[in-house]
Amino acid sequence: MILENGVVRTLDHSMPAARALAIAGERIAGAVGTHETALASPDVVDLGGRCVVPGLTDSHVHFPTWSIAQRQVRLEGAATIEEALDRVRSAAGDVQPGRWLRGLGWRSGDWSPATEPTREQLDAVTGDIPTALMARDYHSLWLNSEALARADGDLAVAGGVVEVDERGQPTGVLREESAWRFRDVYIETPDDEYVEAMRAGIRLANSRGVTCVHDKDGWLGSLRLFQRLREEAGLTLRVWQSLPHDMLDELEAIDFRSGLGDDFLRLGYLKAFMDGTLGSQTARMLDGSGVEITSRAELEEIVRRGAAIGWPVAVHAIGDRANRDALDAFEATRDEWAPRGLRPRIEHAQCLAPEDLPRFAELGVAASVQFSHAPSDRDLADRFWADKTDGAYAFRSLLESGAVVANGSDAPIEELEPLAGIRAGVRRTIDDRPAWHPEQTLGVEQALEATCVTPSWLSGDERRRGKLLPGYLADLVVLSTDPLDDLDGCEVVATMVAGRWVYNPPPWD
Numbered sequence: 001m002i003l004e005n006g007v008v009r010t011l012d013h014s015m016p017a018a019r020a021l022a023i024a025g026e027r028i029a030g031a032v033g034t035h036e037t038a039l040a041s042p043d044v045v046d047l048g049g050r051c052v053v054p055g056l057t058d059s060h061v062h063f064p065t066w067s068i069a070q071r072q073v074r075l076e077g078a079a080t081i082e083e084a085l086d087r088v089r090s091a092a093g094d095v096q097p098g099r100w101l102r103g104l105g106w107r108s109g110d111w112s113p114a115t116e117p118t119r120e121q122l123d124a125v126t127g128d129i130p131t132a133l134m135a136r137d138y139h140s141l142w143l144n145s146e147a148l149a150r151a152d153g154d155l156a157v158a159g160g161v162v163e164v165d166e167r168g169q170p171t172g173v174l175r176e177e178s179a180w181r182f183r184d185v186y187i188e189t190p191d192d193e194y195v196e197a198m199r200a201g202i203r204l205a206n207s208r209g210v211t212c213v214h215d216k217d218g219w220l221g222s223l224r225l226f227q228r229l230r231e232e233a234g235l236t237l238r239v240w241q242s243l244p245h246d247m248l249d250e251l252e253a254i255d256f257r258s259g260l261g262d263d264f265l266r267l268g269y270l271k272a273f274m275d276g277t278l279g280s281q282t283a284r285m286l287d288g289s290g291v292e293i294t295s296r297a298e299l300e301e302i303v304r305r306g307a308a309i310g311w312p313v314a315v316h317a318i319g320d321r322a323n324r325d326a327l328d329a330f331e332a333t334r335d336e337w338a339p340r341g342l343r344p345r346i347e348h349a350q351c352l353a354p355e356d357l358p359r360f361a362e363l364g365v366a367a368s369v370q371f372s373h374a375p376s377d378r379d380l381a382d383r384f385w386a387d388k389t390d391g392a393y394a395f396r397s398l399l400e401s402g403a404v405v406a407n408g409s410d411a412p413i414e415e416l417e418p419l420a421g422i423r424a425g426v427r428r429t430i431d432d433r434p435a436w437h438p439e440q441t442l443g444v445e446q447a448l449e450a451t452c453v454t455p456s457w458l459s460g461d462e463r464r465r466g467k468l469l470p471g472y473l474a475d476l477v478v479l480s481t482d483p484l485d486d487l488d489g490c491e492v493v494a495t496m497v498a499g500r501w502v503y504n505p506p507p508w509d
């Protein structure tokens with residue numbers, strides 16, 4: 001197949017642009033002019049002046065959670081708690097008997113007047129339908145009385161917070177480990193429901209130019225769910241799968257190494273958490289505030305054990321203290337992971353002390369960030385991190401320091417939509433305000449590299465994917481405009497994975 005009459009952005013510096021591209025089977029054959037004569041009767045696709053870029057990767061996705069979130073009551077953007085409650089009231093009417101009412105996306109910091117949610121407010125609109133509403137950052141859970149009753153008082157857990165009222169009774173809000181344990185133990189979602197939602201989720205992701213995801217929901221059973229999808233009809237999305245670090249015992253027992261799998265579904269990396277989040281005010285800060293989920297010493301142990309059986313570690317770190325502890329742990333264990341070629345990463349790297357910023361490049365630890373978080377979090381960051389925002393979401397500084405920077409959405413926290421992420425990285429605003437910390441805005445090419453090229457390096461695929469070069473897998477996106485000239489008008493026209501159109505095959509008019 002030859003794609004011609006457009007602009008091909010290879011994202012390789014040796015030949016950044018071409019007029020046409022030849023594809024043979026599941027791979028790129030080369031730029032036209034060199035290889036097309038080798039093809040018997042090429043299928044020619046007229047790009048009509050459109051642009052081709054490598055397939056987009058979302059480097060931080062909770063894929064099953066995002067897929068299922070497409071079907072829950074959404075509370076994003078509610079300006080008051082009443083508005084949030086109104087949405088819950090209308091959703092309550094659709095819940096089948098015996099089922100849970102689930103929702104997500106609330107953030108009490110968005111509501112005015114300022115208030116914290118309670119179970120009584122929820123009871124008033126849900127009655128006895130068990131109801132669980134996850135906060136936008138997934139670190140707080142708002143429950144009604146019927147839901148709370150399921151736990152029969154079993155709410156407290158190490159690393160968790162149970163909010164209580166003046167009488168010492170739970171308010172209905174759980175945070176961190178308490179929230180996650182409640183969700184895992186007391187709210188059930190059958191596999192069939194996940195698989196159904198993910199089938200639709202993969203189609204939606206393909207329509208947004210996504211050809212690969214780095215999934216973070218290993219703890220929830222992503223591997224099992226993706227395997228089911230692959231067995232059913234094959235995947236049209238490549239998956240670099242994480243597993244929770246507390247599976248190390250099992251992995252060691254059978255000497256299970258990272259990298260096992262095939263071109264579509266491969267394991268992956270270990271996931272750990274240092275701290276909470278900005279929105280829940282549980283990010284671990286150098287001023288002593290926040291919640292510690294994993295200590296520096298514990299992370300060192302995880303990294304060492306992982307390295308011994310070939311697993312890189314991805315660790316969530318938001319606050320400046322959490323990031324320092326994580327960098328310290330990677331530094332202390334460097335002799336064990338670096339010679340094995342492992343590629344560790346810090347997820348989010350949101351708030352960095354100035355002296356820690358260059359350490360990503362020095363140590364060879366990648367920053368797996370979310371461009372879209374900067375403009376979405378700007379008001380919260382200005383409020384909670386007022387004197388520290390110079391080192392917050394410092395994407396350009398990280399890149400200029402020589403760090404490896406990969407972009408993701410953290411969907412469902414932000415929408416799984418890489419073009420929106422690229423725009424957020426380039427503009428650092430998503431409304432009519434000027435750019436937030438404009439010194440950190442990125443060039444379009446930098447943002448594209450962080451979305452196409454770097455994620456492939458993280459999964460060890462830098463010689464097979466992420467660029468449009470001969471021999472590379474033919475994962476690509478046709479865009480309506482060349483994003484380097486017109487990012488505003490740029491939309492996904494079609495998506496190809498392994499040489500097959502998975503969204504909107506040509507011809508296009």
Ligand SMILES: [Zn+2]
Nearest residue numbers: 060062216410
């Ligand atoms: Zn995440």
